[in-house]
Amino acid sequence: xxxxxxxxxxxxxxxxxxxxxxxxxxxxxxxxxxxxxxxxxxxxxxxxxxxxxxxxxxxxxxxxxxxxxxxxxxxxxxxxxxxxxxxxxxxxxxxxxxxxxxxxxxxxxxxxxxxxxxxxxxxxxxxxxxxxxxxxxxxxxxxxxxxxxxxxxxxxxxxxxxxxxxxxxxxxxxxxxxxxxxxxxxxxxxxxxxxxxxxxxxxxxxxxxxxxxxxxxxxxxxxxxxxxxxxxxxxxxxxxxxxxxxxxxxxxxxxxxxxxxxxxxxxxxxxxxxxxxxxxxxxxxxxxxxxxxxxxxxxxxxxxxxxxxxxxxxxxxxxxxxxxxxxxxxxxxxxxxxxxxxxxxxxxxxxxxxxxxxxxxxxxxxxxxxxxxxxxxxxxxxxxxxxxxxxxxxxxxxxxxxxxxxxxxxxxxxxxxxxxxxxxxxxxxxxxxxxxxxxxxxxxxxxxxxxxxxxxxxxxxxxxxxxxxxxxxxxxxxxxxxxxxxxxxxxxxxxxxxxxxxxxxxxxxxxxxxxxxxxxxxxxxxxxxxxxxxxxxxxxxxxxxx
Amino acid sequence: xxxxxxxxxxxxxxxxxxxxxxxxxxxxxxxxxxxxxxxxxxxxxxxxxxxxxxxxxxxxxxxxxxxxxxxxxxxxxxxxxxxxxxxxxxxxxxxxxxxxxxxxxxxxxxxxxxxxxxxxxxxxxxxxxxxxxxxxxxxxxxxxxxxxxxxxxxxxxxxxxxxxxxxxxxxxxxxxxxxxxxxxxxxxxxxxxxxxxxxxxxxxxxxxxxxxxxxxxxxxxxxxxxxxxxxxxxxxxxxxxxxxxxxxxxxxxxxxxxxxxxxxxxxxxxxxxxxxxxxxxxxxxxxxxxxxxxxxxxxxxxxxxxxxxxxxxxxxxxxxxxxxxxxxxxxxxxxxxxxxxxxxxxxxxxxxxxxxxxxxxxxxxxxxxxxxxxxxxxxxxxxxxxxxxxxxxxxxxxxxxxxxxxxxxxxxxxxxxxxxxxx
Numbered sequence: 018x019x020x021x022x023x024x025x026x027x028x029x030x031x032x033x034x035x036x037x038x039x040x041x042x043x044x045x046x047x048x049x050x051x052x053x054x055x056x057x058x059x060x061x062x063x064x065x066x067x068x069x070x071x072x073x074x075x076x077x078x079x080x081x082x083x084x085x086x087x088x089x090x091x092x093x094x095x096x097x098x099x100x101x102x103x104x105x106x107x108x109x110x111x112x113x114x115x116x117x118x119x120x121x122x123x124x125x126x127x128x129x130x131x132x133x134x135x136x137x138x139x140x141x142x143x144x145x146x147x148x149x150x151x152x153x154x155x156x157x158x159x160x161x162x163x164x165x166x167x168x169x170x171x172x173x174x175x176x177x178x179x180x181x182x183x184x185x186x187x188x189x190x191x192x193x194x195x196x197x198x199x200x201x202x203x204x205x206x207x208x209x210x211x212x213x214x215x216x217x218x219x220x221x222x223x224x225x226x227x228x229x230x231x232x233x234x235x236x237x238x239x240x241x242x243x244x245x246x247x248x249x250x251x252x253x254x255x256x257x258x259x260x261x262x263x264x265x266x267x268x269x270x271x272x273x274x275x276x277x278x279x280x281x282x283x284x285x286x287x288x289x290x291x292x293x294x295x296x297x298x299x300x301x302x303x304x305x306x307x308x309x310x311x312x313x314x315x316x317x318x319x320x321x322x323x324x325x326x327x328x329x330x331x332x333x334x335x336x337x338x339x340x341x342x343x344x345x346x347x348x349x350x351x352x353x354x355x356x357x358x359x360x361x362x363x364x365x366x367x368x369x370x371x372x373x374x375x376x377x378x379x380x381x382x383x384x385x386x387x388x389x390x391x392x393x394x395x396x397x398x399x400x401x402x403x404x405x406x407x408x409x410x411x412x413x414x415x416x417x418x419x420x421x422x423x424x425x426x427x428x429x430x431x432x433x434x435x436x437x438x439x440x441x442x443x444x445x446x447x448x449x450x451x452x453x454x455x456x457x458x459x460x461x462x463x464x465x466x467x468x469x470x471x472x473x474x475x476x477x478x479x480x481x482x483x484x485x486x487x488x489x490x491x492x493x494x495x496x497x498x499x500x501x502x503x504x505x506x507x508x509x510x511x512x513x514x515x516x517x518x519x520x521x522x523x524x525x526x527x528x529x530x531x532x533x534x535x536x537x538x539x540x541x542x543x544x545x546x547x548x549x550x551x552x553x554x555x556x557x558x559x560x561x562x563x
Numbered sequence: 564x565x566x567x568x569x570x571x572x573x574x575x576x577x578x579x580x581x582x583x584x585x586x587x588x589x590x591x592x593x594x595x596x597x598x599x600x601x602x603x604x605x606x607x608x609x610x611x612x613x614x615x616x617x618x619x620x621x622x623x624x625x626x627x628x629x630x631x632x633x634x635x636x637x638x639x640x641x642x643x644x645x646x647x648x649x650x651x652x653x654x655x656x657x658x659x660x661x662x663x664x665x666x667x668x669x670x671x672x673x674x675x676x677x678x679x680x681x682x683x684x685x686x687x688x689x690x691x692x693x694x695x696x697x698x699x700x701x702x703x704x705x706x707x708x709x710x711x712x713x714x715x716x717x718x719x720x721x722x723x724x725x726x727x728x729x730x731x732x733x734x735x736x737x738x739x740x741x742x743x744x745x746x747x748x749x750x751x752x753x754x755x756x757x758x759x760x761x762x763x764x765x766x767x768x769x770x771x772x773x774x775x776x777x778x779x780x781x782x783x784x785x786x787x788x789x790x791x792x793x794x795x796x797x798x799x800x801x802x803x804x805x806x807x808x809x810x811x812x813x814x815x816x817x818x819x820x821x822x823x824x825x826x827x828x829x830x831x832x833x834x835x836x837x838x839x840x841x842x843x844x845x846x847x848x849x850x851x852x853x854x855x856x857x858x859x860x861x862x863x864x865x866x867x868x869x870x871x872x873x874x875x876x877x878x879x880x881x882x883x884x885x886x887x888x889x890x891x892x893x894x895x896x897x898x899x900x901x902x903x904x905x906x907x908x909x910x911x912x913x914x915x916x917x918x919x920x921x922x923x924x925x926x927x928x929x930x931x932x933x934x935x936x937x938x939x940x941x942x943x944x945x946x947x948x949x950x951x952x953x954x955x956x957x958x959x960x961x962x963x964x965x966x967x968x969x970x971x972x973x974x975x976x977x978x979x980x981x982x983x984x985x986x
Binding site for chain 2: 295299300301302303304337339340343487488489490491511513515516518
């Protein structure tokens with residue numbers, strides 16, 4: 018199988034997000050690597066995902082989990098060498114799997130040679146590649162992001178005796194995108210990886226590229242200009258590649274990053290994610306419908322990316338105070354699970370390991386508009402460890418089997434980059450790929466089926482959505498439509514059986530065919546269409562005119 | 564068959580679509596198109612100030628409005644927002660209407676049924692004729708039930724000193740003496756209650772008794788008190804005075820008949836002689852105000868005189884000869900000399916109650932025969948308290964309560980005596 022060159026392939030993607038370090042260790046050093054990942058590509062192909070999103074794998078002092086890049090054009094030695102990456106990429110493409118890599122534009126590590134040069138002398142040619150000041154009182158309207166650790170966005174450099182600007186950690190100096198050489202250098206970085214064959218970039222922290230006095234230094238017009246410039250170069254030199262924006266903002270603010278279809282191809286829909294969790298706990302469709310109704314239209318060539326969980330905390334930045342309190346009370350009563358402005362848990366523990374709820378959440382992920390992202394391990398219901406510090410509890414080794422180190426590595430357990438989850442409920446002995454492959458009814462087998470059904474119709478990846486308004490507010494029902502295809506989705510958000518009456522008169526005459534089993538349901542007529550649904554049950558129907 | 568048809572299909576369909584709730588609020592309306600628009604947001608405000616997370620349904624029971632109240636009233640999927648505060652959940656409205664003017668007992672039964680089927684934890688019924696403090700009423704009635712596990716919250720009001728005379732002369736003192744709890748408003752149109760109490764009430768058989776239709780609200784309070792449910796009362800401010808659709812005679816007959824039926828249905832409790840218990844009052848105490856009010860006292864006395872004369876034969880069958888004779892003697896007095904004392908008033912009530920218990924005459928006729936006696940008592944009360952301040956009136960009420968307490972044994976004896984009517 019090869020990669021088809023459809024320009025908007027990302028609309029049909031099912032993305033699997035993972036860190037190479039966590040997946041499979043081929044050389045027994047306790048750290049996952051590209052050779053190990055290559056060995057597991059068939060697993061991903063069988064799962065049905067068609068795009069991998071790799072977290073940063075560059076050389077780095079790893080003071081921010083690789084988001085502090087010390088060399089943009091190489092591979093961290095723990096994960097292999099560049100040729101290993103190339104081999105992995107080719108093998109992925111052979112299996113019809115595209116690869117999207119992480120690129121941190123806004124800042125580098127303070128160990129990056131660019132910064133080392135810049136700080137070495139005020140006269141160094143790379144001095145202005147970063148943002149310097151003699152005082153620490155410029156750009157005061159810009160907020161501090163890591164309030165737990167940083168007191169200021171300025172840090173004192175004892176070598177060049179001046180302050181440098183950093184919106185994130187003080188060891189991550191911001192690049193100065195007003196400098197043309199910086200823009201060119203970043204393009205050259207992108208070109209380097211595109212020439213190797215990567216299919217796209219997930220660009221980190223894009224709202225913060227440019228600083229202007231008297232502003233919040235976020236989402237500035239100059240930032241959009243930079244993005245447009247990169248996109249123009251990309252389209253000219255590498256058609257059918259993709260840019261994905263990380264901008265944890267309200268949809269109306271993120272909308273600007275799609276531009277007129279000339280900035281990002283995709284962007285994360287951050288506010289939807291907590292509202293899916295909230296809707297489930299509230300047993301009420303209101304949060305989901307409200308946020309999607311507040312979501313602006315985007316250009317035809319663009320697409321939202323939606324997700325349940327990722328490598329960070331379940332961010333509650335895009336909810337109200339009342340909603341945040343509710344989420345904490347319902348999903349993180351144990352304060353150890355709270356970090357920054359969110360919750361550091363994986364999907365299965367958040368769902369109390371309730372299979373029905375895990376399935377419903379994944380059903381929502383796969384049927385709401387947008388390209389879905391599965392976080393590695395969630396397809397088998399992996400657990401977490403909130404006591405590992407920071408967000409490391411959701412970044413533990415992949416659990417392949419019930420043997421030594423869960424099949425992740427042959428190293429001594431003490432040498433692993435992170436301890437495995439080992440408790441009786443979520444531990445690798447109980448939750449692992451091999452055991453779930455042996456059962457047709459495992460979560461993994463069910464996920465494979467779910468993805469297969471999702472991929473069976475373009476309505477899910479490309480269709481419009483129209484919400485139905487059954488009087489039972491525990492039911493979330495919508496119709497996805499693309500061309501001549503229609504799918505009716507009905508979700509019971511409640512922990513109890515529900516009767517749902519749907520007004521489907523506009524589809525009168527259609528026959529609903531349940532998409533997982535192919536079961537034919539009664540033809541739609543003039544009367545309200547009655548469905549009885551078990552707790553957390555959902556239906557996907559193809560509506561056929563026969 | 565009656566039991567099967569109590570819930571209309573449409574109402575049941577709405578209940579199904581709402582599902583389990585934490586809070587249920589009931590309002591009734593009758594030709595209130597102009598006020599319901601203000602009333603609805605005020606109810607939502609009261610809910611959203613305190614219950615942003617809870618599952619809430621509001622039941623609007625329209626009693627045969629012909630002025631478009633239902634169309635002007637709330638609709639499902641109401642805003643759920645107030646002053647920037649928003650409910651996390653969908654605020655649900657259930658509307659049910661009767662083509663005829665439904666009675667209070669049906670409204671109560673509707674609410675209890677909804678509470679039971681939706682597994683509501685706390686419920687409140689709000690008087691839709693209230694014009695001010697509506698949001699506060701919602702809070703006052705729901706919060707103690709939802710947060711403090713009370714089962715029944717009765718209202719307290721600021722009332723004019725001539726207001727609610729049947730309540731102050733009969734319902735309050737008799738409740739206090741027989742059931743041991745000083746519930747000021749035994750027959751209230753607003754109250755809070757728990758899902759537990761709703762389920763308990765619905766499980767009982769009294770619904771099928773005709774007497775229940777007259778005393779439903781009182782029965783609920785009495786059921787709570789006599790079954791060890793956790794009760795309190797809360798101050799709600801001024802009592803609204805909606806125009807009653809029933810005439811005075813009907814209202815008195817209805818209340819007295821309902822009260823006596825309640826005594827009968829709960830006799831196993833109060834016949835044992837309930838010990839007096841303190842009742843928690845939330846917020847300010849009951850208040851009496853002193854604005855002037857015009858009362859036609861002279862007519863009241865005349866109606867007492869004519870009533871006692873015209874109903875003499877009936878009263879003879881109900882009352883002891885001495886009691887009857889004393890009422891007749893008083894009727895002959897000049898209005899300036901007329902006083903119906905606490906002692907005679909209480910004795911008369913208890914004899915009426917016992918006669919009701921033993922069905923010495925048709926119960927409805929018996930209740931109606933009480934009307935002139937009540938008018939005489941009101942005339943006496945007004946004359947006595949024409950210039951009284953609220954402290955004086957409160958002291959007098961305390962004295963009346965003691966009289967009820969003192970004669971309780973008499974009631975118990977008369978009540979228990981089989982075949983006992985007037986000698």
